[in-house]
Amino acid sequence: AVVSTQSTGSGNFAGKLICVFVDTGKSDNSRILDFFGVKKEDGHVTRIIHLTEGVDKFAPDFTELSEENLAKFGQDYLDGKLQKHLNSEDIPEDWMPSQLRFLV
Numbered sequence: 759a760v761v762s763t764q765s766t767g768s769g770n771f772a773g774k775l776i777c778v779f780v781d782t783g784k785s786d787n788s789r790i791l792d793f794f795g796v797k798k799e800d801g802h803v804t805r806i807i808h809l810t811e812g813v814d815k816f817a818p819d820f821t822e823l824s825e826e827n828l829a830k831f832g833q834d835y836l837d838g839k840l841q842k843h844l845n846s847e848d849i850p851e852d853w854m855p856s857q858l859r860f861l862v
Contacts, residue, residue: 771832775806795843804828805843806835817843 771777780787782798791798794805795815802823806816818831834840 770829771836774836775832804831806831806840815843816840 780790780794780796782791782796782801788798793813794807795817796803796805804818804823808814808816816835818827820827820831831840
């Protein structure tokens with residue numbers, strides 16, 4: 759069902775966007791999930807990846823993968839309406855906010 763929804767929702771972007779489906783259930787796909795900034799436990803998610811001098815990642819503001827949501831997400835990207843998605847690490851349990859720390 760997810761692949762069908764993705765195919766239908768991305769149909770208007772032929773020649774503009776390339777849509778791929780990555781099965782998070784296969785351990786062989788762990789490196790591509792890392793590249794996309796997706797964790798296996800995230801479940802079904804969508805991203806737009808723009809490869810330039812760096813890698814720009816865009817994440818939607820929705821969780822339901824419907825044809826309408828995917829179509830709007832793609833169009834918003836093409837219209838320049840999306841902000842880049844920046845991954846962040848979880849705050850460590852031993853984090854002590856009263857001390858100066860450098861995060862890299």
